[in-house]
Amino acid sequence: MDISVCIVDDNKDIRTALEQIILMSDGYLLSGSFSNADKALEQIPLLMPDVVLMDINLGEGESGIECVSQLKSQCPEILFMMCTVYEEDEKIFEALAAGANGYILKKTSPGKILDAIKELYEGGAPMSSQIARKVVTAFQSRPNEADQFETATQGKPINILSNRENEILVLLAKGLLYKEIASQLFISQETVRKHVYHIYEKLHVNNRVEAVNRFFGR
Amino acid sequence: MDISVCIVDDNKDIRTALEQIILMSDGYLLSGSFSNADKALEQIPLLMPDVVLMDINLGEGESGIECVSQLKSQCPEILFMMCTVYEEDEKIFEALAAGANGYILKKTSPGKILDAIKELYEGGAPMSSQIARKVVTAFQSRPNEADQFETATQGKPINILSNRENEILVLLAKGLLYKEIASQLFISQETVRKHVYHIYEKLHVNNRVEAVNRFFGR
């Protein structure tokens, strides 16, 4: 089955060039081509293509990113590949956060563009190594958020607990194992258990999640 | 300035081959080579290389992933590239979560390996398109900042989970036991387990608290 593709780009020359690439290739089907976000938002949910090539800068009106964000929430199955002239790291990153699945540079050769579409269609996420790093970093920084905003995020020390017990509760709330807590605090695992035992007694709970819920005031 | 590289691999042949690639190339410096995690954990913080090539399967003892996790927390500046024979998606994904910056397949040609090291050193994150997609998806499933206001008190369904899975996640978040969830939903405890198993797979977590933290957007 052919991969159906829609194109959204405000620049007529580039749009036509992309159309030609799709039209001239076996295994790909051009199902629509739009010069602005409004037309795309209207037509793409009806056409339901497999893949949309979306320009990031659509000139006047809505940006390609906003367009992806809206379309993706309506049609999560459609795969969006952002196209851009320059490697605007931050923009592409925003696009990925908005729901885009990959991106290519417009200067990419026709063959590579087709490859990238196929790659996307087959479960990949074509993107440059620089963007990948940003995504990986953002991904990795997620668990650390709790670290940095320990008190700010929410979750307050409980006054009936001792300092050490509160300290351990914070680590419990991150989902660490006893052995991990132990090595982090340089105490034995058995000691951690005992602290946890006392925490449960004082809070009148009998498992981790209930204790953590107290910590977060739920 | 040359890029200094350490190698960690339990297979002597592969290790020697990687050593040769580094030694024979201009612009790269071999600063250490280790056959197991213990030696690596001991020496790498002292050597402080720019890049570490780390085998995922280190045979006996600690895995390459655990090794990266520990070294990364000690020395966040060091870049870790995972090396593997097969495309073990889940493992590599775990490695990235643990702090790895990229990965290559061992079958990669020497020239490509050097390119990947340079790419890593220059801010990229060399990885296959399939892994990139996984990372992007995990990244997207994280609730964004704008949503955080609503989620602060209640928690919200995660779109990559099925309805039933979300339903169970809500009960998990209350700290209910499997048997309690089972009787509340009129299904068997084993079915609850299986749902939870899938929830953990999809969220890439491995215990209740981590899953619940996702639910509450942390």
Add this chain to the structure above:
DNA sequence: TTTTAATTACCACAAAAATGGTATTGAGTT
């Protein structure tokens, strides 16, 4: 039509958590 995803269920094994006991040390209090 064939394939995929969701839901259900059971099993076995391993790992971790929970329960509840003892016991030592040091700091602070009565």
Add this chain to the structure above:
DNA sequence: AACTCAATACCATTTTTGTGGTAATTAAAA
């Protein structure tokens, strides 16, 4: 001096979780 509490550590046992198979049914999608 005797007492309590917080923190440390170890032990034994049970319960609960986590991992990872198999498998049937149904609904939806390719």
